[in-house]
Amino acid sequence: xxxxxxxxxxxxxxxxxxxxxxxxxxxxxxxxxxxxxxxxxxxxxxxxxxxxxxxxxxxxxxxxxxxxxxxxxxxxxxxxxxxxxxxxxxxxxxxxxxxxxxxxxxxxxxxxxxxxxxxxxxxxxxxxxxxxxxxxxxxxxxxxxxxxxxxxxxxxxxxxxxxxxxxxxxxxxxxxxxxxxxxxxxxxxxxxxxxxxxxxxxxxxxxxxxxxxxxxxxxxxxxxxxxxxxxxxxxxxxxxxxxxxxxxxxxxxxxxxxxxxxxxxxxxxxxxxxxxxxxxxxxxxxxxxxxxxxxxxxxxxxxxxxxxxxxxxxxxxxxxxxxxxxxxxxxxxxxxxxxxxxxxxxxxxxxxxxxxxxxxxxxxxxxxxxxxxxxxxxxxxxxxxxxxxxxxxxxxxxxxxxxxxxxxxxxxxxxxxxxxxxxxxxxxxxxxxxxxxxxxxxxxxxxxxxxxxxxxxxxxxxxxxxxxxxxxxxxxxxxxxxxxxxxxxxxxxxxxxxxxxxxxxxxxxxxxxxxxxxxxxxxxxxxxxxxxxxxxxxxxxxxxxxxxxxxxxxxxxx
Amino acid sequence: xxxxxxxxxxxxxxxxxxxxxxxxxxxxxxxxxxxxxxxxxxxxxxxxxxxxxxxxxxxxxxxxxxxxxxxxxxxxxxxxxxxxxxxxxxxxxxxxxxxxxxxxxxxxxxxxxxxxxxxxxxxxxxxxxxxxxxxxxxxxxxxxxxxxxxxxxxxxxxxxxxxxxxxxxxxxxxxxxxxxxxxxxxxxxxxxxxxxxxxxxxxxxxxxxxxxxxxxxxxxxxxxxxx
Numbered sequence: 001x002x003x004x005x006x007x008x009x010x011x012x013x014x015x016x017x018x019x020x021x022x023x024x025x026x027x028x029x030x031x032x033x034x035x036x037x038x039x040x041x042x043x044x045x046x047x048x049x050x051x052x053x054x055x056x057x058x059x060x061x062x063x064x065x066x067x068x069x070x071x072x073x074x075x076x077x078x079x080x081x082x083x084x085x086x087x088x089x090x091x092x093x094x095x096x097x098x099x100x101x102x103x104x105x106x107x108x109x110x111x112x113x114x115x116x117x118x119x120x121x122x123x124x125x126x127x128x129x130x131x132x133x134x135x136x137x138x139x140x141x142x143x144x145x146x147x148x149x150x151x152x153x154x155x156x157x158x159x160x161x162x163x164x165x166x167x168x169x170x171x172x173x174x175x176x177x178x179x180x181x182x183x184x185x186x187x188x189x190x191x192x193x194x195x196x197x198x199x200x201x202x203x204x205x206x207x208x209x210x211x212x213x214x215x216x217x218x219x220x221x222x223x224x225x226x227x228x229x230x231x232x233x234x235x236x237x238x239x240x241x242x243x244x245x246x247x248x249x250x251x252x253x254x255x256x257x258x259x260x261x262x263x264x265x266x267x268x269x270x271x272x273x274x275x276x277x278x279x280x281x282x283x284x285x286x287x288x289x290x291x292x293x294x295x296x297x298x299x300x301x302x303x304x305x306x307x308x309x310x311x312x313x314x315x316x317x318x319x320x321x322x323x324x325x326x327x328x329x330x331x332x333x334x335x336x337x338x339x340x341x342x343x344x345x346x347x348x349x350x351x352x353x354x355x356x357x358x359x360x361x362x363x364x365x366x367x368x369x370x371x372x373x374x375x376x377x378x379x380x381x382x383x384x385x386x387x388x389x390x391x392x393x394x395x396x397x398x399x400x401x402x403x404x405x406x407x408x409x410x411x412x413x414x415x416x417x418x419x420x421x422x423x424x425x426x427x428x429x430x431x432x433x434x435x436x437x438x439x440x441x442x443x444x445x446x447x448x449x450x451x452x453x454x455x456x457x458x459x460x461x462x463x464x465x466x467x468x469x470x471x472x473x474x475x476x477x478x479x480x481x482x483x484x485x486x487x488x489x490x491x492x493x494x495x496x497x498x499x500x501x502x503x504x505x506x507x508x509x510x511x512x513x514x515x516x517x518x519x520x521x522x523x524x525x526x527x528x529x530x531x532x533x534x535x536x537x538x539x540x541x542x543x544x545x546x547x548x549x550x551x552x553x554x555x556x557x558x
Numbered sequence: 559x560x561x562x563x564x565x566x567x568x569x570x571x572x573x574x575x576x577x578x579x580x581x582x583x584x585x586x587x588x589x590x591x592x593x594x595x596x597x598x599x600x601x602x603x604x605x606x607x608x609x610x611x612x613x614x615x616x617x618x619x620x621x622x623x624x625x626x627x628x629x630x631x632x633x634x635x636x637x638x639x640x641x642x643x644x645x646x647x648x649x650x651x652x653x654x655x656x657x658x659x660x661x662x663x664x665x666x667x668x669x670x671x672x673x674x675x676x677x678x679x680x681x682x683x684x685x686x687x688x689x690x691x692x693x694x695x696x697x698x699x700x701x702x703x704x705x706x707x708x709x710x711x712x713x714x715x716x717x718x719x720x721x722x723x724x725x726x727x728x729x730x731x732x733x734x735x736x737x738x739x740x741x742x743x744x745x746x747x748x749x750x751x752x753x754x755x756x757x758x759x760x761x762x763x764x765x766x767x768x769x770x771x772x773x774x775x776x777x778x779x780x781x782x783x784x785x
Binding site for chain 2: 270273274275277278280281282283284286287288291299305308312315316319320345347348398402403406526
């Protein structure tokens, strides 16, 4: 490889690294519930060797009943140990996964497409700068290492077509990916089955038999932990929460199909088809982002809108070259990757289809290469490339580093600021209404680095031996001077403390009735007030009650 | 029977059947007969151009007529809505904070206030028809707020559509892409909530579905014919 190529590859890696680490702890602001959960569990593991419920080496992390895949949390122990528990250390694993994905993309395309350096570098660069990639490798999400492991597995599988020894680690990586994220549990299995079927003449030949058997054995051994908890309900808990083939969903949404024989079957097939094809919609991919604010960037979809044109050319290229091994693997990935996400009701849920988005990025790369090949003049080619690069990076900077930073307080920046207020009122207890902020408690536990031994005792007591099976336990995070729970109007107003909530938590009527006094407000990043803090006046409240002297809660105050 | 088969153009018959069973066509007839007839003819002649490379001028003429008729009734007059203005003004502060004089000059503010909203609206309208779910699932699961979604084709036609798309786009790439581009660009000026839907895509959708059906039926011997 000559110097120019090394420099080019180095620039791609530098770009990827910069886009992932620049202000990683500040943008997005605050931690979302999953990040807080994984971060605190990693911190708890690093201190005690157990998660926040006191469980050692969990196969899935309970995490308030959502049962997070374990790999991210286990990996996060390393940066938490190195950099202490912080926003940076929680997101570190995602950022590193992002760089790994860029590197494996380069190798995947380079080794898959006849060592075409230009195309491989272009693919790696697109993965480095694509909005979906930047967004989901700058936030702590299990999907990031899930994609990293899957892409390594796919790379090793493509290598195995030339040298059988790569099949074993390839299958191992695919097996590990099933422990990284929900979607990969299905995607890895389908990919492996599809890969063996498509290349059966090679894979099932005598030369490959030994490695195939060893690889499959290793794959299934890695899957054993899933089987150990199969009957507990934890493994399928998330799917049960979001699927559409339950009776309730059928009765609510099937319309006229309710009265037809096999109506439910038709309903499920129709629903699956609509969810599946939504991921292939150019409108969704290139223009209209994921509807959820946490999974999208303002004014930017999963890809830049100009990428629609190379996408079309890439689609045609893939169809014309579908007999090539690399294209077969690419097609297989594109077709199977949205299946897991299509089993859920959430429309165009991008974080569940990172493997699909990665494959689409490769299709776009093929398309752009095709367009560049058709352009004769080098000057025009390079000018066009530079213009597209400038537009893309400018859009990314404006939408992600400016607008997302200012407009999206989705990671509860304001709730995090409550901790600053506890220092202003050190002798007061803070009750933070968590009716619409389920993650407030674990977030505070993380930021305060609350003693894991104490939290294990509080949370673990309710779990006992039902770590994987008891789903409906209410968790309360009483962390000394701050507690996250729903405000109990029968009790909390009779204690001298500060109640904090949004505009729906505490009404004007309640303020007057319960003699609350506003002591502060907290704004989000755009300056809009989103939280109000009210000091209780239990004595005044008791005096205002007609029969306050009969109220036992008023004994202390009257 | 064989003579009859030879006489009947099965491609055309399948295309006519596809049009006839689409809910969309009957909605077009109900609301605007002139557009319906124009699109019907455009579909037929586009089919002739794609398969027999004839009547290109008629295709262009009919496309222009369809575009004019659609723009007359469906032109998007809301290129810069009041809601957007408020947001624009808030973002003005952010851009000034981050870019300073690079943004806060005559060109920068003109582009931001005048060009960008129009471009964004155009993009939204142009991309709106590029959604499979719009045609087969009434935009489900991403139904559009404030838009009367209506059924265009049964979702059972999807396999035919995909087969037709995959076959035609590789065999008649240039023609398909040129038509697709023209339809998307023109649709950029048509409101995405236009009550007749993305009508300029009507001919292409029918062609893909019909061709996919032909591929499937040609596997059945009694329908075998020379393509």
